[in-house]
Structure formats: C-alpha cells, structure tokens
Amino acid sequence: MHETTIITAFYNIGRTTRGNDQYLSYFDFWSGLKNHVVIYTTEDMKELILEKRKQHHLEGKTTIIVKELNEFDLQTLNKIKETFKNYNQTLHRKNPNNIECISPLYCYLMYLKPFFVCDAIERGVASENIMWLDFGFNHGDSFFINKDQFNFLLEKQENIINDKINFFSIKDQETNTIPEIYYNMEIFIIGSIFFGNKKSWFDFKQHFQECMQCFLSFNIVDDDQIMLLWCTRNYPQNYNIIRCYEWFGSLFNFIPKEIKNTILFKRKDSKYYKLIKEEIKNSKDKKFMLKMKMYFKYIYYKFINKKNVEL
Template sequence: MSEITIVTAFFDIGRKGWKTYERSSNRYVEYFKFWARIKNKLIVYTDKITAEQVIKVRDEFHLKDRTQIIIIDDVYALEPEVYKEIQNALSNEAAINFRSYPKNPESWNSNYNYVTYLKPYFVADAVKKGYAAGMVAWVDFGYNHGGENCIYADEFDFLWCYDFSPKIHLFAMEQPDNMPIFEVVRTMRAYIAGAIMVAPAELWIDFARLYKESMLHLTHCGFADDDQTLSIMAYRERPELFEIHPVDDWFIALKDVGGAHLTRASKLQYKESKKQAKHFWQEGNYLDAIKWYNKYAREKLQAK
C-alpha cells in the first residue's frame, strides 16, 4: 500500500477569546500532540512560535527527520484579495443574520473562514514546491480534539498507508444532494467532515483552484463560509474528480482508510458528549446541540 504524505497548518486567529468556541493555541498544540506520533512525512505551515513547539513534539517521538516546517510570518498576505472579499462580505450584518446560527464562527469571523479556505492552498503549495508528491492528505492540526473519537494516543504510532483511487477523497456526514447553495449557507448544513481530505498531488492544484472559485462565488453574492461549504461547492463543480466516503463522525475517517486498529470512543466518552450537547442547547446553538446528542447516542450504543 502507498505511504501518504501529510500536510497540516496552524495559525492563531484569536480563538481564545471566542465565547462558547474558545480554544487557546496551547490547546491546539495538545490536540496535535495526541496524533503527532504518526510516522508519515509531515509538512506543517505555521508561525515561528508554533514551529518550535511542533519540532519539539515530533522530536519526542523521534520523527524530527520526517517533519518539514514552513514558517509563514503573515498568513493574511498569502491570498490578500480573497481575505478582503471575505471581510467585505462579513462586514454586512444582513449576511451574518441570514445564517441560522449567527453566533457560530463561520457566520461572522473572517479569520476563521479564511484559514479554513487555505487548506487546499497549503497542500497545493507543498506540491508546487516539491515538498509533497504521490498521495497527499490534509489533516487538521487539531484532528480528533485530543481523543474525542479515537481515544488512545499511542495507537497513532503507525505508518499510515492506504491504496486510494486517483481521485479527491472527501468524507461526508451527509451524502451530497442538490440543495441550493444559498440554502446550505442559510441552514448551515454541513455535508463534509473536512478534518481529513486526500488526493494525488496533481489534483490538489485543481482542488485549490475550485476552493478559490467557490469562495469568490460566495463573496460576490455577499456571503462567506468555511471549508465545509467550499468542499460541497467544489464537488458540485467537478464531481468526476471526487470520491465521497460516508462517515458517521467528524473524526472517524482515518480509522476507515488505513487506521482500522484505532479504538473508537465508547463509554469513556459518551458522558462528555452529552455534557457538550447540553451546553450547546443552553447557549441556543441547536444545530451543534443536535450533532452532539447524535454523537452521544452513537457512543452510548457502542458502549453497551
């Protein structure tokens, strides 16, 4: 089976101060540390401070020589015209209030939407510069949220290999349909679990272009959104480039495609999922509350 090169990125966008959605940079580093023992070549786009932490973590697992850091001093200078378009769209209160959950980060935060938009950009950049070849995966820096789904960190001590078809592989919580994009934006329906995306190196160039076109289509209509909506837009534009894998959780993709040994959450996790569901419900964030209640129900069933 083919070894997969992994690309990830992290930039501090001020999330520590977001009510209900607060996460510090240190928490993200801890999330990363949970899966960072994976033996694949890892390319990380980040700032100087986080770069030092990443190298330290990978060195602890004797994987420093399989790690390449690309330091970005100003992430907003990478695609300034796109960032400006996102800011313009979200400067309009009507665009924010159009959303079913206007307090969610993707409804109002330009930085959040911009950095999630950059996922294929980073992988395409790694390919163009010769850092990555063959089959390449995007994996979120905070993948698995420190054991939210796959519960044992030591099980990530393996070389991820899998024989993917020569397509762009997306993992879907819901199968794509023909719901109009403005309705996807309004209802905040999330089809794609974008924590992992996989494609042959050359297709990441196409994927990044489709992402850019999708974001600009949105902003020209007065909206902006995160990678989940951009992914479904890209898929609809060129469905022949994609292969969709159904999944039942945001962080289960790796287990389904080469990480079968990873242990899923069961009774160790379902009580925490119920707690999260109650928290979101009390905050009036009913969409996330329902997602967490569904997760709680699945985990409790598995624990029996």
C-alpha cells in the same frame, strides 16, 4: 507505493474558546504518526510544534514552514474582510454565533487548505499522495482514545481513488440548495480530512478560488464545508465522496487493517453498528462468508446489544 504526506497548519486567529495550548494538545494526540508531516505556522509556534514530533523521534520526518497568511491570497483576504464589514453574515443563520459567521480570518484560513498543500508541492516537500489533516483532528481524545497507539503509517485503503480528491460525508446525500445550506448550516462533507494526488490538489485549489469568488459575488462568506459541496456539484468528475458514520472515524479509511482491528475508540459516543455498515458498503471485494459475518455483526449491534460500551 508512494508514502502519504500529511499536510496541516496552525495559526492563532484569536479564537476565544480554544487557545494555542489546547491546539497543541490536540496535535500531540496524533503527532506520533510515522508519515512525513508538513506544518504551516508562525515563527512563535515553530519550536513548540516541532517538540511534539521530537518526542517520537520524528523530527527527520517533519517539515515546518513559516509563512504569513496574507502571503497566500491577499486580494481574496481583503475581499472577505470587506464582505464581512458590509454585509451581516449572521443574518438568518441557524447558528449565528459560530465562528464562520463572525470571523473573516477564520473563513479565509479554511479557504487556504488547498493553498497550503499546493505550496508544499511547489516547494518539493510533498510526495505524490497527499492528505490534508486538521491540526486539531480528533480534538484530543474525542473519538480515538489512546494516543500511544498513534505510532503507525497512514496508508490509503481500497476505496480511495488516487486521481481525485477524496472527501468524506456524514450523510448519504445532500439535496438542499447551496443558499439553503448556507442558512441552515447543516454539514454534509467533513472538512478535516481530504486526500488526493498532486494534480488533483491543483485542480481543487482552482475550484476553491472559483467558489470563493462566486460566494463573494453574492456578498456571502462561509467556511470550507459548504465550499467542498460546491466543488463536487460543479466538478463531480474531480471528486470522490465516501460515506462515514463518525466525524473522526473518517480516519479509518487510512488506518492499516491489522491496526484498525485493535485501535481504541469511544463506542459510547458512537452507534457502532453504523461503523460496521460503513465497512460493509466499502467492502466490494470481500468473500461471501466474510460479508455474511459482517451482516450478522451489524444486526447484533443494532438490534440486540444496544449497550453503550467503551472499546
């Protein structure tokens, strides 16, 4: 079995709410994962990021690539900037102050996720199985709460399909049109974690390029989440959507079973019965008695024990 390579990126795009130190603290939480991690960033951040991996003696499983953002797709970056300049991306949007409505560089950075992965593949620093994981995943301890537990190897579980890009959704389905979603800004597919093999990532990159050009032709730009949905609707054969009930809980799909049962997370922010429901839906091959036990557990936490407790 191929070990999963994690690819991520950090670029300071001038966000006022979160600076370098905050993002470094976010990365610090999961920097102990034992997978090979490839990180794209700028020269000034290289050593600071590497230091986080050195604390876990994982510098040998870390590749940091310094590459400027405009080196990936300058033509599209210029088109995005021009669209923001000529057309108001906040108009009629549900959350007009969100960064994707006001920052062309942010939208471009979100668009580049498959570009980072494909660049790493072309450099020969990625394995056959590749995960994109946002640099700020988990936002410190927003869901998982003990960074000392993040010292294991992420591995794909049984519901992951290798030759497709695997996305994770926080709703059962999305029936609205793309324009309606652009305005209501309601999220369907989680944008912080994707998984696939090498070929699927190159297909994904091509689809993202097509999607961006389509959006730009209508004089609109958005972050990656709506573009992920566009990909699944136009190329459904290339994507696998897995239902999750917590944003950062999507990582459970890669945590080994023996660790999954012990890892700490915030039940007080989670309707725990939904996580059990997710496990039931994804447990196709479990024995009858084990499934019955899971159903009883689901009923117990949904209807009987409704206390908000921290595991």
